[in-house]
Amino acid sequence: MQIIETGNVAAALGVKLARAQVIAAYPITPQTPLTEKLSEFIESGEMQAEYIPVESEHSALAICIAAASAGARSFTATSSNGLLYMHEQIQWAAGARLPLVMCVANRGVGAPWTIWNDHQDSISQRDTGWIQIYANDHQQIIDSVLKAFCLAEEIMIPVMVCYDGYILSHTHMPFDVPDSEIADAFLPPYRPPYALDPADPANLNTVTMPDGRPDVRGDISPGYMEIRHLLQHDMVEAIPALKRVEERFRSMFGRGHDPYVEPYRCDDADYIAVSLGSLSYQLHDVADALRAEGVRAGVLSVHLYRPFPDRIIAEALNRCSGVIVFEKALSYGYQGPLCSDIKSALYRYAQGKPFVTNYILGLGGREITTQDLYEALKVSCSPDGGAGEETRWIGLKIPAGGTQT
Amino acid sequence: MPAGDYRKKISLSESGPGDAGKTGSWRIVRPVIDPDVCIPGRRNAPACYICWLYCPDGVISRSVPPGIDYQYCKGCGICAEECPTKAITMVEESSFIKE
Numbered sequence: 248m249q250i251i252e253t254g255n256v257a258a259a260l261g262v263k264l265a266r267a268q269v270i271a272a273y274p275i276t277p278q279t280p281l282t283e284k285l286s287e288f289i290e291s292g293e294m295q296a297e298y299i300p301v302e303s304e305h306s307a308l309a310i311c312i313a314a315a316s317a318g319a320r321s322f323t324a325t326s327s328n329g330l331l332y333m334h335e336q337i338q339w340a341a342g343a344r345l346p347l348v349m350c351v352a353n354r355g356v357g358a359p360w361t362i363w364n365d366h367q368d369s370i371s372q373r374d375t376g377w378i379q380i381y382a383n384d385h386q387q388i389i390d391s392v393l394k395a396f397c398l399a400e401e402i403m404i405p406v407m408v409c410y411d412g413y414i415l416s417h418t419h420m421p422f423d424v425p426d427s428e429i430a431d432a433f434l435p436p437y438r439p440p441y442a443l444d445p446a447d448p449a450n451l452n453t454v455t456m457p458d459g460r461p462d463v464r465g466d467i468s469p470g471y472m473e474i475r476h477l478l479q480h481d482m483v484e485a486i487p488a489l490k491r492v493e494e495r496f497r498s499m500f501g502r503g504h505d506p507y508v509e510p511y512r513c514d515d516a517d518y519i520a521v522s523l524g525s526l527s528y529q530l531h532d533v534a535d536a537l538r539a540e541g542v543r544a545g546v547l548s549v550h551l552y553r554p555f556p557d558r559i560i561a562e563a564l565n566r567c568s569g570v571i572v573f574e575k576a577l578s579y580g581y582q583g584p585l586c587s588d589i590k591s592a593l594y595r596y597a598q599g600k601p602f603v604t605n606y607i608l609g610l611g612g613r614e615i616t617t618q619d620l621y622e623a624l625k626v627s628c629s630p631d632g633g634a635g636e637e638t639r640w641i642g643l644k645i646p647a648g649g650t651q652t
Numbered sequence: 653m654p655a656g657d658y659r660k661k662i663s664l665s666e667s668g669p670g671d672a673g674k675t676g677s678w679r680i681v682r683p684v685i686d687p688d689v690c691i692p693g694r695r696n697a698p699a700c701y702i703c704w705l706y707c708p709d710g711v712i713s714r715s716v717p718p719g720i721d722y723q724y725c726k727g728c729g730i731c732a733e734e735c736p737t738k739a740i741t742m743v744e745e746s747s748f749i750k751e
């Protein structure tokens with residue numbers, strides 16, 4: 248059924264279709280309407296789930312961890328400092344191998360306070376052992392939530408579905424709501440490989456020694472390093488697993504996309520702009536404008552950020568002469584994290600060719616005009632477009648050490 | 653995912669002695685129960701068993717009087733702390749070595 252609704256409602260409808268059994272979330276802008284919608288669904292009886300109100304994001308994720316440990320399909324959502332407040336439990340959920348799904352309506356982080364969009368919140372959780380998927384529009388949000396549960400439960404690793412705060416969370420767009428019967432067939436009830444049972448008590452995620460230890464049966468149980476090595480191994484395995492999920496989704500719902508990257512006019516491109524999230528679609532217009540001037544420009548949107556599909560990304564980029572990475576996040580003191588990751592992929596798979604350059608933009612909701620993007624990309628679409636400073640900033644009103652322009 | 657595969661990916665411990673191997677080797681003080689003070693010992697009947705309830709390693713038996721499996725008792729002293737009659741004394745392990 249086609250409807251016109253906000254990105255937050257698209258996410259809520261995805262969670263409802265997934266028949267999540269436990270939802271614990273703390274409201275934070277711009278995620279709030281998502282959790283409000285879910286509590287309305289439960290209040291009205293449209294959705295059978297426990298909604299557990301909490302006093303903080305840390306508690307929200309702790310409850311989801313407990314619920315998933317008892318075998319319930321569990322969901323939470325947050326943004327910005329709320330996500331940062333979960334940080335300890337985020338790491339825990341991954342190490343405990345629980346198939347949680349969390350939506351992140353992306354927002355900048357304090358200090359200073361900002362409620363507007365950038366990607367610093369979820370990017371700063373890159374190394375926690377969660378899968379991260381970035382959606383570019385409302386259709387991708389609702390579909391990704393369903394696929395996320397499917398993937399998480401297949402490989403027992405939690406998944407974050409990230410989408411731009413306000414730009415997607417609060418804007419209305421048309422999208423298709425999957426048929427609930429097909430959704431049920433796509434995502435059957437969760438059958439946990441292990442669930443807490445009072446009749447057979449166990450202690451989960453107990454202290455480990457540097458070496459494995461004998462268990463009650465005298466078998467050697469895995470130590471910390473084995474458990475963490477398996478997380479890394481299975482994260483890499485999530486790359487082909489996501490493709491299987493995507494193929495099943497496409498066969499059942501008749502739509503879908505490349506689960507890793509979304510190329511636009513990349514086939515013969517000399518220069519490719521790369522980004523995460525909704526910014527990619529704005530860059531399509533810029534590529535079109537440059538093409539009209541005879542510059543062969545393309546756009547590559549990255550959907551799967553962790554695990555990082557490095558070979559796939561390098562293959563999408565290695566025939567062009569320049570890669571221009573537009574980022575709403577920064578590893579302070581170095582460069583944009585996506586830029587570093589792309590350089591690393593190209594180093595391994597493309598012998599250091601093409602050049603890679605990095606633009607930082609839109610932090611804390613600073614407006615990104617298509618004209619600014621056009622000017623930046625035009626400068627970089629030249630053989631020496633990679634020369635110069637490591638990160639260039641778009642949209643700054645006061646340059647460092649300078650006066651207002 | 654089969655349960656057996658999943659259990660190898662996480663740290664999980666079940667109740668019962670010996671979950672971390674022969675934890676008795678960790679002990680530097682040994683709980684010793686005085687059967688003349690202990691309630692089941694005095695009454696010659698099952699009673700109390702607060703020590704059994706609190707022992708984190710499940711190594712105290714509900715017998716008359718209660719017994720302690722020193723292969724696994726790690727010497728934490730919780731039983732001695734909780735015993736309502738102070739029937740359990742924590743004795744230096746070195747004193748047993750000298751014997």
Ligand code: SF4
Pocket residue numbers: 683706707708709710711712720724725726727728729730731732
């Ligand atoms: S000292 Fe600790 S481990 Fe040993 S019997 Fe007492 S409570 Fe159990």
Ligand code: SF4
Pocket residue numbers: 685689690691692693699700701702703704718734735736737738739740
């Ligand atoms: S708690 Fe003390 S009194 Fe009670 S059974 Fe144990 S040793 Fe005896």
